[in-house]
Amino acid sequence: MADPMKIRANLAGDTTEVKVLMSHEMETGQRKDAQGKVIPAWFIQNVTATWNGKTxxxxxxxxxxxxxxxxxxxxxxxxxxxxxxxxWVDNRGDKRSDEATIA
Amino acid sequence: MRQRIRAAVAVAGFACAVPLALAQGSATEEIEKYRQALQDGNPADLWEMRGEGLWRTPAGPKKATLEQCDLGKGPGVVKGAYAELPRYFADAGRVMDLETRLVWCRVTLQGLSEADAKKNPYGSSNRKSDNEALVAYVTSQSRGIPMNVRLDNPQMKEAFALGEKIFYFRGGPHDFACATCHGEDGKRIRLQDLPNLTAKAGAQKGYSTWPAYRVSQGELRTFQWRLNDCFRQQRFPELEFASPASIALTTFLAYNANGAPFDAPAIKR
Structure with a gap:
């Protein structure tokens, strides 16, 4: 289970500004470990944000x-x-959902 | 690595040439802009969140939280505690910095063995460090508060004096002291400017911006880590985590930063 995201959502006039920090390795698949073996790619693939259920x-x-x-x-x-x-969903199928209240 | 350092030294030898000096100035500005751009989404926040969770979650053989941990301002008081550390703790009978005190609390409150509490002080991606997360949380509660370390008893005075001695002590295969790199204005390692820790402004900026998220490592690093890595770069024997020498050096540097508003967890290259 991945660590939680940190989400801030603030209303400014008629728009809402959302700032999200996600905890993820985002391994590219290009790097090698100390033994010279390729470290497999592992990254977030899909991100969605919804407001009151609407994407x-x-x-x-x-x-x-x-x-x-x-x-x-x-x-x-x-x-x-x-x-x-x-x-978010990553390429291994791990998921994480977090919520914030607009301030 | 060693070759790279030698190359850097060779370049530094010509640094008095004007064009290069100018290039250095603009590079510094660009790095500063880069840091500011990253400030808003500082991943150190993720460590703060995890640290707060660890602080409030029962753990260890005694299934206790750290909420009764006394960081010097009374059990459970976290706000502003880091700005007054290191300090002398009567219950332990010695001077402690934050990381040493966290070990103490995890041993006395949670029932961990000292070896377990000191295990893994500096984490990596598949081996996250509880120490780094707890430090991120505790230090975040001192943001904006002026540093105020007091040498108000013999033990603190002794630690300060020892720390000062270590700072100026030359040794190792390179015949280096901390002061070799941190005793003059305008020194740098590759493109990283080094604070002059013997001047007030440098001492304040240097100390008040640790701990920090290191972008190049993808981890949050603490002040103990900073000192440990400086010792490694000097090719000194390893500075042991939470050792009396590390606490003394921290006391010297923290006291010299007094008056600076604490400004961390920060973000660095």
């Missing part, structure tokens, strides 16, 4: 994204107290 962001990621990635995005709408949920 506001959907992304396909690859191995070029950094370790412990930081994602920031805005969407129109949102009200204080609404829930924003962020989900």
């Amino acid at each position: 506001v962001l959907s992304a396909e990621w690859g191995p070029a994204i950094a370790k412990n990635p930081f994602l920031s995005f805005r969407f129109k709408g949102g009200a204080r107290g609404d829930k924003v949920q962020v989900n």
Whole structure:
């Protein structure tokens, strides 16, 4: 089970700004270990964000994204107290979903 | 690695040439911009979260949390505690820095053996360190609070004096002291500027920005780690985790940073 994400969601005018920190190795598949064996690729593949159940962001990621990635995005709408949920699935099928309340 | 260092020394020999000096200045600015860009999404937050969880979760043979751990301001007081460390602890009868005190609390409150509590102080991706997470949480609770280490008893004065001695002690195969790299303005290793720890501004900036998330390592590193790695770079014998020497050196450096608003966990290259 992966470590939780840290999500901040703030309302500014009519848009909500969401900032997400994810805990993930994001192994590229290009590196080798001390024995010279390739370390298999392991990275987040799909990211979605929903606001009150409605998808506001959907992304396909690859191995070029950094370790412990930081994602920031805005969407129109949102009200204080609404829930924003962020989900990711990696190429091993591991998943993580976390939620934050818009402040 | 060794060859690279020699190359860096060769370049430094010509650093008085004007164009190179200019290039160095702009590179420093670019690194500063890069750091600022990363500041907002500092992954150190992930360590803080995990550390707070560890602090509040019962663990060890005694199934106890660390919430009653006395970091110097009374049992359970975390806010501002790091800004006053190291300090003398009467219950232990010696001066302790944060990481030594965390070992103490995990032994006395949670019932771990000292060896277990000291195991794995510096983690890697498949071997996460509880020490690093706990340090991230505790230090985050001192952010913005001015450093205030007091030499108000003989043990603290003794630790400070010993730390000062270690700082200026030359030895090892390279005949280095901490002061060799950290005793003058404008020194650097490759493109990394080194703070002059013998001047107030450098001492404050150097100490108040650790612990930090090291982008190049993908881990949060503590002050004990910083000292340990400086010793390695000097080719000194290994600085043992939570040893009296490490606490003394930390006391010297922390006291010299007094007055600086604490500004970590930070993010570094």
